[in-house]
Amino acid sequence: MERMSLEQDIAAAVNTLREGGIILYPTDTIWGIGCDATNETAVAKIYALKKRAESKSMIVLLADERSLLQYIAAPDVQVFDFLETVSKPTTIIYDGAIGLADNVINADGSIGIRICKDEVCKAIIKRLGKPLVSTSANISGQASPAFYAEISEDIKQGVDYIMNHRQNDTSPKLPSTIIKWGDNGVYTVIRP
Numbered sequence: 001m002e003r004m005s006l007e008q009d010i011a012a013a014v015n016t017l018r019e020g021g022i023i024l025y026p027t028d029t030i031w032g033i034g035c036d037a038t039n040e041t042a043v044a045k046i047y048a049l050k051k052r053a054e055s056k057s058m059i060v061l062l063a064d065e066r067s068l069l070q071y072i073a074a075p076d077v078q079v080f081d082f083l084e085t086v087s088k089p090t091t092i093i094y095d096g097a098i099g100l101a102d103n104v105i106n107a108d109g110s111i112g113i114r115i116c117k118d119e120v121c122k123a124i125i126k127r128l129g130k131p132l133v134s135t136s137a138n139i140s141g142q143a144s145p146a147f148y149a150e151i152s153e154d155i156k157q158g159v160d161y162i163m164n165h166r167q168n169d170t171s172p173k174l175p176s177t178i179i180k181w182g183d184n185g186v187y188t189v190i191r192p
Contacts, residue, residue, distance in 0.1 A: 009164050010120065014127045021160030022046055024151065027061065027134055028089045028118035030144055030173045031151055033159060034061075037131040040101040046133060047103070049158040052140035054103050059091050059112040059176070061132045063125040068113065071131060073098050078185035089114060089176040093190070104133060114176055120165055136175065146173055 004012070013023050020042045022035045033049065035042035037060045047054050062068065065083060068075050073096030083090070097111035105111050114134070116122060125132050136144040137151045145151045148167045156162060178191040 004164050006120070006165055010123050010127070013124055013161055013163055016161035017042075017124070017128050017130075017132070019160075022049065022158075023161045023163065024137055024156065024159045025121070025124070025163040026118070026148070026166040026169070027121055028114075028116045029176050030146060031137040031148055032134040033137050033155065034132045034134055036128060037100050037104050037133045040103050043101045043103045043133060046135060049155065050135065050138070050140045052135075055107065056140070057106045057110075057112065058104055058133050058135040059114055060100065060104065061114055061116045061121060061125060061134045063116065063122040065115055067131070068094075068115075071099050071111070071113065072096055076181060076183070076185065079181055082185070082187075083115060086177070089117065091176045091178045092187075093178065093180040095181075100131065110180075112178060120163075144175060147171075 013025060016023050017036050020039055022033055022042060022045050025032060025034055033046050035046055065080055072094045075094060091112045091114040093110050093112045095110050097105040097109055137155050138144050139154060147170050180188045180190055
């Protein structure tokens with residue numbers, strides 16, 4: 001069988017997302033399960049696949065900082081300066097989530113968002129025109145797979161589309177740093 005081009009791979013992923021499906025894809029950190037973060041039904045499919053309680057929210061990926069203004073009610077402008085200083089992929093938990101599926105937002109109204117640096121992820125988000133859910137490609141409570149070969153068959157069988165991009169990449173990847181953003185630029189590191 002002829003190997004799919006990266007362009008075809010991205011187009012197939014975006015079509016699946018537009019149809020309310022869930023995908024398995026490489027992010028700027030580890031492999032993730034994703035869907036349109038504004039589609040409550042698609043988000044529910046991920047919770048069911050991961051056997052994860054909906055009270056444990058998931059991370060949302062955006063393609064650029066400007067998009068934060070669409071999904072956070074009143075972001076602290078100091079966060080933009082902070083984001084310029086980080087080199088490792090960093091997820092920030094913001095208060096005041098808006099415009100996202102209710103079941104992706106924490107009960108307290110907060111949401112974890114990462115501006116992704118990976119060009120393929122950015123292309124998917126931009127073409128979809130919506131933020132992308134990103135959660136580790138594992139059943140809840142199991143170890144997060146470092147690369148594609150470590151992802152369980154249950155997960156692979158449970159998604160609607162698996163990206164071909166980077167399936168053979170075995171370079172070590174780590175989950176993002178997670179920070180809870182507070183008032184006046186004060187933040188707490190949740191996961192270094």
